[in-house]
Amino acid sequence: MKTRIIQTAHTRSSTDSVRLSSVSKVYGSGDTSVAALRDVSLGLARGSFTAVMGPSGSGKSTFLHCAAGLDRPTTGTVHLGDVEISGLGEDALSRLRRERIGFVFQSFNLVPSLTAEQNITLPLRLAKRRTDTGWLNEVTQRVGLGQRSKHKPAELSGGQQQRVAIARALIARPEVIFADEPTGALDTRTGKDILTLLREAVDGLGQTVVMVTHDPNAAAHADTVVLLADGQIVEEIDNPSSELVAERMTHLGD
Helix, strand or coil: CEEECCCCCCCCCCCEEEEEEEEEEEECCHHHCEEEEEEEEEEEECCCEEEEECCCCCCHHHHHHHHCCCCCCCEEEEEECCEEHHHCCHHHHHHHHHHHEEEEECCCCCCCCCCHHHHHHHHHHHCCCCCCHHHHHHHHHHCCCCCCCCCCHHHCCHHHHHHHHHHHHHHCCCCEEEEECCCCCCCHHHHHHHHHHHHHHHHHHCCCEEEECCCHHHHCCCCEEEEEECCEEEEEEECCCHHHHHHHHHCCCC
């Protein structure tokens, strides 16, 4: 395991799934303005699992929102592959998020009236794309929902609902999956199962995963942990352990 101070990353490899270059995000104006991100540059390689951590108010949620095209940076650029998403219009940005980005949220965000299978394929229907039945079956089996695909969310446990959300994120074969506290509403054992699924998506499917979390045990499933403080990237931990992450978190700002 090693810990190192992160370097600016806008010169990183063109094989990055996501690249932020000198991104700042300011909310409000004048005396009431708040800088949530400050000149952040980072490249996230294809097929990698990155955890983003930091204390409350560090900017980790803003980082995810800007990287995923859910919010626009005040200055700087964000690229998804070779597309600068920070410069797209709303329609093009919505289409890109639907077709090239997967999301997994703490609150699952499933449609109650749809079955698990219908929730999984919803992004394809919204994009007017035909469902690849073979891929649907593989994704459903990979997340362990083979016997529950016809059940509605109310008939599923929290862990099963999050498995549906992961399958939904995978179904369109996105370039990157953004997970926002994906285990926050789950018990420890179920949360570990969900993290194992995300890890397998990276190792078995070549998926790129970016996860915001407050939990060092969750972060230890990632290849790299990026630590934020006061809107800036202050450190990057490769091959993290939960103990090392927890120790570094206690010293942020020292």
